[in-house]
Amino acid sequence: MNASLIMIGTELTRGIIQDKNGPMISRELTHLGVHVSQFEILPDDGTIGSVLAAEIARSGLVVITGGLGPTTDDMTRNVIAAASGHKLIRDEDSWNALVSKLGDRAYGPNSRQAMIPEGFTIIPNGNGTAPGFYGYAGSCLIVCLPGPPRELEPMLYDSVLPLIRKKLDLPDAERDEYSTFITAEAKLEELYEGIDPELDWGTRFQDYRISLYVSGKTRNERDAAISKLRSMLGEGRVVDGDTDPLTMLIDSLKRHGATVSAAESCTGGLASALLTERPGSSSFMVGAVTSYAASAKENVLGVPALLIEEHGTVSYECAEAMAEGVRRIMGSDYSFSITGVAGPDEDEGKPVGTVYIGFAGKDRESESIVLRFTSWGRASVRRRAAAAAFILLSMYIEGKSPEKIVSSWGYL
Amino acid sequence: MNASLIMIGTELTRGIIQDKNGPMISRELTHLGVHVSQFEILPDDGTIGSVLAAEIARSGLVVITGGLGPTTDDMTRNVIAAASGHKLIRDEDSWNALVSKLGDRAYGPNSRQAMIPEGFTIIPNGNGTAPGFYGYAGSCLIVCLPGPPRELEPMLYDSVLPLIRKKLDLPDAERDEYSTFITAEAKLEELYEGIDPELDWGTRFQDYRISLYVSGKTRNERDAAISKLRSMLGEGRVVDGDTDPLTMLIDSLKRHGATVSAAESCTGGLASALLTERPGSSSFMVGAVTSYAASAKENVLGVPALLIEEHGTVSYECAEAMAEGVRRIMGSDYSFSITGVAGPDEDEGKPVGTVYIGFAGKDRESESIVLRFTSWGRASVRRRAAAAAFILLSMYIEGKSPEKIVSSWGYL
Structure with a gap:
């Protein structure tokens, strides 16, 4: 299962603020066993129109963040509606929620925030005015979320990840976690190859440790590979869990x-x-x-x-x-x-x-x-x-x- | 002038570590007047092969970071060579530098680090084993840099930005450089606004200093603004040039x-x-x-x-x-x-x-x-x-x- 992430925001492409949503979402998707094949950071100017169709064609899941605000250059909704072949319609529950939240200010530019592609489902936003939504373009699941991390994060954990696991029918992946010390990352990767190239070895290098994730094959085979690595590096150099x-x-x-x-x-x-x-x-x-x-x-x-x-x-x-x-x-x-x-x-x-x-x-x-x-x-x-x-x-x-x-x- | 950034690293797409290079590079390019039309974060697995040609076709500048390490899934060099229509050859100076740094370890996987597309030019790396390189694919300038920020950052400021300015014939905005200490970046930005919001203030935050660039208006106006900042922060807190x-x-x-x-x-x-x-x-x-x-x-x-x-x-x-x-x-x-x-x-x-x-x-x-x-x-x-x-x-x-x-x- 391949996934693409698209983060929208001109302040992101100009380097004014740093995107934090991408790493968070991709870490969680990777955890679920979804392969994040790329993520793209695009300006607010409708550039998404030129990439979305390609992403839908090659991915089973596209997650889009940002570009849902009230300003006129937020074209995300229109592009998604067009790419999924649906009209943009007003979601009445969202519209009522918006009116009760903003009063008269719900009219005008803000009213765009209640529009979603027909057949899509609203993902409620407890911390902001723009709800998210999800739906299908052909067989590709599209999830669209607001950009501000304090709005997105609770939506991700409470609604989106459970939704993705259910819709994509994902199994719970088994993964063992270790920490290793002192050896260079490049040398470790060479050692894995010699031990068991068919296991899925993942490393995360930090100053004082390398976090090591092993998945694939059976538990016995993973344990045997780690035992071999332990004996190659020596006592105290490969320990269970994430530590330093x-x-x-x-x-x-x-x-x-x-x-x-x-x-x-x-x-x-x-x-x-x-x-x-x-x-x-x-x-x-x-x-x-x-x-x-x-x-x-x-x-x-x-x-x-x-x-x-x-x-x-x-x-x-x-x-x-x-x-x-x-x-x-x-x-x-x-x-x-x-x-x-x-x-x-x-x-x-x-x-x-x-x-x-x-x-x-x-x-x-x-x-x-x-x-x-x-x-x-x-x-x-x-x-x-x-x-x-x-x-x-x-x-x-x-x-x-x-x-x-x-x-x-x-x-x- | 449109630019695309491509950051490569499976630890990035998996959300294990967060890309810091993209925002830094795009901020500096925006500063030079280059429009960063998107940036993409891709895994180490050769996915770049499927996007590079399109980026070259629509951009005058493509900056690629990461994917230059010794491990086998670092396919960046091959993809760039193919996309630019050149063979991959060994750069003799880089190879000799690698041998003198690593001795016997230069052979095997590390030897890949001395390979560059024919006709490309090496960008020396003072803090690591993998040099960068640049060259052309048609009329598009391609710059390729190692991923670790402590290697990339000095290369960016010392070599790459001057190079890009020269190769793309960008106007040389007059820019004064200072270093400030101890004050928070956010507070500094607030102070600039109060001093002279029409000047173009740029900051680059590091652990022990903030590099400060001031451009726009006349030299006298810039000097007056800096004098004001000096008197607000006090003696020894704003110094000329880039120091710590x-x-x-x-x-x-x-x-x-x-x-x-x-x-x-x-x-x-x-x-x-x-x-x-x-x-x-x-x-x-x-x-x-x-x-x-x-x-x-x-x-x-x-x-x-x-x-x-x-x-x-x-x-x-x-x-x-x-x-x-x-x-x-x-x-x-x-x-x-x-x-x-x-x-x-x-x-x-x-x-x-x-x-x-x-x-x-x-x-x-x-x-x-x-x-x-x-x-x-x-x-x-x-x-x-x-x-x-x-x-x-x-x-x-x-x-x-x-x-x-x-x-x-x-x-x-």
């Missing part, structure tokens, strides 16, 4: 009633900024030190100068000493540290993407691990280093060993 | 060969993360402390417990003590501190948006100021607090008094 590394860490901290602090070098405060981004972070966050210069590592965190001289600042030893130092001065239950080479140039003879992460905790042995990220630029190395630190610290808090976990990781 | 607060601070630090450190409370590491975001920041950045808990302010920065008891952590006194404390432990030439109420709830009886910023320097009196931001949410308060600290520290380094400057500020 920061949420995982915060959940661990809250579950244990624990506090945290951070010592950052190459990430320069990014992990700290993320840890304090959400309201309520003062319940677990004590503080952080960005020890960017070696002198700051020595003077503030108490990393021994001799240790730096012997091992360098990008080392297991320095990462551990940073984590222990920040935990000591902040007095937190747990701490982590990040020191590495974010680029663009290598440092201390270590290539861009080399990142050491240290962990310390009350009544726990300190640990440190190294990750060797493929470099896709400074911002990406910093982002992935922070994500990895969050994942690994949350597992360290759960009593696991970051070293063991990292030994299972692939595709960094 | 971080760049202004870094320029000041470099000009004085000075180093910096930061103590952050409500911004939680955001200012530090920004200061270390760009390559080469180790030449001026020593380090930072996120002193989120009061205990961290006392134990790490040495803010006296008595001072906190007496004045609270959101106060002139605490801001100054934090700035002095971090400068002392980091040993930097200058330092600043940020302590305030980011929200969502008020704190210490102070409303959301109250932010104190402290400044300290070698051979300088410490100072602190307060800003009372209108609250548009936690992230926005944090962002504006960091921007204000950068602007004010750069002026403090130049020998000015933050207190005097802030007394001229309006519309926070």
